[in-house]
Amino acid sequence: MEVKLPTFDSVFSIDCVIFGFEAGELKILLIERNEEPFKDWLALPGYIVEQDESIDDAAERILYELTGLRDLHMQQFHTFGEVNRHPQGRVITVAYYALIRINGQKELRPVTQFARKAFWHPVNELPKLAFDHSEIFNTGFSKIRRRLNYQPIAFELLPEKFTLTQLQSLYEAILNKKLDKRNFRKKMLSFGFLKELDEKQKGVSYRAAKLYKFDKRKYAKIFHNDMSIEK
Amino acid sequence: MEVKLPTFDSVFSIDCVIFGFEAGELKILLIERNEEPFKDWLALPGYIVEQDESIDDAAERILYELTGLRDLHMQQFHTFGEVNRHPQGRVITVAYYALIRINGQKELRPVTQFARKAFWHPVNELPKLAFDHSEIFNTGFSKIRRRLNYQPIAFELLPEKFTLTQLQSLYEAILNKKLDKRNFRKKMLSFGFLKELDEKQKGVSYRAAKLYKFDKRKYAKIFHNDMSIEK
């Protein structure tokens, strides 16, 4: 009964596409590799899965080790399994994405020697990346663009308190198109999950904008099941 | 320079959720296992990936070996990587789905001894399945339900020539809700990718319905980029 499974002489890894938003620009997290192959190249944070950890756990651990970032909600979006992805052998990779607030405080500090450094890079004008990481990035970017239409993922990229203009410019950055201000506000507010605060922006040299919060509880109530579908 | 990659002492596999539509019912393809563990249990068609084949190729091969079916367009939809999914060791599984016309002609005939037989089973009242296959099925089913809203996947389940009533009842089976006949027809026809044929249904004991075809070329023209998104 205790049959031993055949083993698979290959490597199983994780790559992470981590989106952030800063200064009106959408960015992703890259590392500078400190190991062959592709030493000195820029790459997505990624590494090998251990045998006794789930892939979700591995994704968290690996991102932490390479960038110092923790406790993000990462979601897998695709698995890359072509035969010749890696110059040294068969590697199968599950790609994850997350969206987070870029936060000056949280320093990006790799805790392994495998990455020399980690930093944010605008998604426009990405340089060539190691392996097939450009393809992985593109796949991930299309996924979140689509997901933006039916999931409240944008709020994970903004500070807790944000203005409607910030929210709009984030949508514009992800969708890569201009939106109409009045229609955007009307629609966002009509969802009913934005909570208007009694606070205003500070330190700006123009009329201060109202601040809003994303109200998870209301969101959950409103969209208990799904958003779309007609009769 | 030629660093050997560490090997991963684990198994990498594929499971397939194959949807078909027959007699007004949505069905999936199951096999009866002929090997431990879970010998004699019902399961999704699935097996181990070889080292020199891509995961997409593996999915095709495995489905063929277990069921005799070939040349479907399978798409991966999720990777299952919990540590204790398999009683005998670490197994990571990429799950694929496909939608196909069930066709009496094409016999389901496993070509390996690993499956005793393969057969279609209605998605309602699925029995307990081996491993975590029930969870895999559920995940896949939600995916296609969502994808139905923005991709023309339903046509893959119908014969080449179909009636609008058949199309509607398929939508109803997937979405698990009744739709309004007039609105459904109006909407479907308004897309402009259904080609009305000069033919009618035969062999029915009531008024014969017009037959339609899905016109891929027109579909591609109309939806070159994407369907949704507002301004």
Added chain:
DNA sequence: AGATAGTGTGTGAAAATTACACCATTAAAT
């Protein structure tokens, strides 16, 4: 006091969605 930069607001037209019911056609049964 004036320049600057971004905030905040409403309406009307067009399009899409929804609700809703009856006659037409065919084959089989009588």
Added chain:
DNA sequence: ATTTAATGGTGTAATTTTCACACACTATCT
């Protein structure tokens, strides 16, 4: 020949959603 059972096929009005569009207000800086 007539009836029955089953499904095919069609239109309209009310409602909701989407879209296009422009200007006055406020805070700060000089």
